[in-house]
Every structure is written in C-alpha cells, then in structure tokens.
Amino acid sequence: MEAVIFVGVQGSGKSTFYRERFFDTHVRINLDMLRTRQREQLLLTACLAGRQPFVIDNTNPLPSDRARYIGPARQIGFRVVAYFFETPLRDAIRRNNERAGKQKVPVPGIAGTFRKLQAPILEEGYDAIYKVTISPEGAFVVSETIDKP
Numbered sequence: 001m002e003a004v005i006f007v008g009v010q011g012s013g014k015s016t017f018y019r020e021r022f023f024d025t026h027v028r029i030n031l032d033m034l035r036t037r038q039r040e041q042l043l044l045t046a047c048l049a050g051r052q053p054f055v056i057d058n059t060n061p062l063p064s065d066r067a068r069y070i071g072p073a074r075q076i077g078f079r080v081v082a083y084f085f086e087t088p089l090r091d092a093i094r095r096n097n098e099r100a101g102k103q104k105v106p107v108p109g110i111a112g113t114f115r116k117l118q119a120p121i122l123e124e125g126y127d128a129i130y131k132v133t134i135s136p137e138g139a140f141v142v143s144e145t146i147d148k149p
C-alpha cells in the first residue's frame with residue numbers, strides 16, 4: 001500500500017514519469033483530468049478504501065496542497081512518499097513549448113508555480129522523499145534525499 005505524491009512545476013516531467021514507473025501498479029489521480037476536487041476526493045477515497053496504490057499527479061507546490069493526501073493515507077496505513085521533480089524554470093518552459101495543443105500551458109502559470117513551490121520535507125509526514133531530475137540524454141534520475149532536499 002503506497003501513496004505517491006508528485007511535486008513539480010508544469011513541464012517538469014511528472015506525467016511522463018508516471019507512465020514510465022507507475023502505470024502498471026498505481027492509479028493516477030490528476031486534477032487536470034478529473035476537473036474538480038470533488039471527483040478527486042471520490043477517487044482518492046476509493047483508493048484508500050480499496051487499499052489501492054495511487055499517485056497524485058498534480059503540481060502540489062505547497063505543503064497545504066500535499067497535506068490533504070498525507071493525513072488520510074497515513075491513517076489507513078499507507079506508506080507515503082514524495083517525488084520532487086526539481087527542474088530549472090527555463091527547462092520546464094522549454095519542455096512545455098514542445099508540447100502540443102491543450103497540453104501546453106501559459107508560461108506565467110509555470111513561473112507562478114515555480115515561485116511559490118516549497119520542496120517537500122520529511123516533517124510533512126513522508127516515509128521517504130525522492131528527487132527526480134532529467135539527464136541531458138532525457139533519462140529520469142531518481143535519488144532518495146536523506147534529509148531536506
């Protein structure tokens with residue numbers, strides 16, 4: 001039973017990483033797809049009740065964004081982990097520019113998320129925090145952060 005919480009600006013590679021690492025094992029909970037917090041809550045509740053591993057694939061920039069998942073998941077006995085997609089703003093904007101159609105988001109939105117983003121810390125209640133970066137070749141590199149990232 002594992003709850004995975006992604007943290008990272010638009011264009012940092014979260015959904016791509018989900019497809020690569022978690023597609024076969026974890027339900028994806030994504031606010032862009034679900035549209036409303038009410039529908040998100042319904043799916044989250046179903047995962048918790050069913051002891052179904054899941055990934056929260058939102059930008060989740062603030063501790064308060066993450067807290068709504070951490071408390072309920074821990075209470076049920078899930079292992080709770082954060083994946084922090086640390087990326088320079090310009091790299092996120094460049095990757096966003098390469099996206100097509102509705103996938104492409106306005107640059108001020110990315111910059112706004114970048115400005116307010118607070119890196120996850122263990123005190124929020126995680127069992128582990130992983131940092132995800134993208135190598136020049138485009139490979140995801142994952143490392144566990146021992147203390148604060």
Ligand SMILES: Nc1ncnc2c1ncn2[C@@H]1O[C@H](COP(=O)(O)OP(=O)(O)OP(=O)(O)O)[C@@H](O)[C@H]1O
Pocket residue numbers: 008009010011012013014015016017058059095096098099105134137138139140
């Ligand atoms: N490892 C990678 N190497 C090269 N390009 C990548 C990599 N990961 C993602 N990309 C590209 O970067 C863009 C953004 O990736 P992705 O959609 O996964 O970001 P996201 O964090 O889910 O963004 P959002 O929060 O807006 O949903 C996409 O065009 C994707 O193809």
Ligand SMILES: [Mg+2]
Pocket residue numbers: 014015016057
């Ligand atoms: Mg995404």
